[in-house]
Amino acid sequence: MRRVKLSDQIAEDLRRWIVRENLGPKDRLPNERALQDHYGCSRGTMREALKALEVEGLLIMHSGPNGGPEVQQTSAEIASRQLRQFLHFQKLDFKHVYELRRSMEVALALNVVDRLTAEHLTALEDNIRLCENANNEQERELARQAEVEFHDILAEASDNPILVFICQFLNGLIRDLVDYRAGSLQEHEAFGARNVAYHKEILAAFKARDRDAVAKAMDEHMCCAETSMQQLDAAFYSDLLSRR
Known part of the structure; x- marks a missing residue:
């Protein structure tokens, strides 16, 4: 069994301290010297623990007498x-993403049916227009990225932080995979046109507050997107084999 470094143990204890004391942004922990005395560790070990939490974005270090x-x-x-x-160090493809994304996007769509404001609906309309205008050979990667932003707008309206994180995380994976493999898809314009058509259908269902129509349109959209993305995967791996 691998021995856990002291600095990692201290970092984990500080995480628990922050949660236990319900500390929030701008709250301060004791200074470095006081923490060093509390844990009975060297200055280097304490700095290593604090640096790990700073890299995670949980802490920010201030210098000076009151730092x-x-x-x-x-x-x-x-x-x-x-x-x-x-x-990305695993063997990841679109099939893995859509096994989860299909159900999550339907759940998200149903969650926001009654939460979309006029501003959200306007943002969705603007996004659809952007996708329509960008769906050509010169701007196809912009169109693919904008299509994912449609789903980010929905996430912004949700009141479920876990659902929001999962959906935005999956959207990030989609963006990454499209970036890495965009050159392999030969039918971008047809794919983009299908996405725009589904987004228009979903938007109309949202405006009508029709939960059944929202769920049906989103599920069909995800099924269609999954098929297109799996074609992208197949083309990508085919290109790799042809280069060997």
Whole structure:
């Protein structure tokens, strides 16, 4: 069994301390010297522990006589990026993403049916227009990224932080995979046109507050997107084989 470094043990205890004391942004922990005395560790070990929490985005270090570690809200983007980096060292493809994304996007759509404001609906309309205008050979990658933003707008309206994080995390994976494999898809314009058509249908269902229509349109949209993305995977791996 691998021995856990002292600095890692201290970092974990500080995480628990922050949660236990319900500390929030701008709250301060004791200064570095006081923490060093509390844990009975060397200056180097204490700095290593604090640096780990700073890299995570949980603390920010202030210098000077009144300096020290200050709690800050962990960024969802930082957490998502770290998890995506881990997954990209696995054999990851669109099939894995859509096994989860299909159900999550339907759940998200149903969650926000009664929460979408006029501003959200306008943002969705603007997004659809952007996708229509960008769906050509020169701007197809912009169109693919904008299509994912449609789903980010829905996430912004949700009151469920777990659902929001999962959906935005999956959207980030989709963006990453499209970036890495965009050159392999030969039918971008047809794919984009289908996405726009589904987004228009989903938007109409939202405006009508029709939960059944929202769920049906989103499920069909995810099924269609999954098929197109799996074609992208197949083309990508075919390209790899042809280069060997």
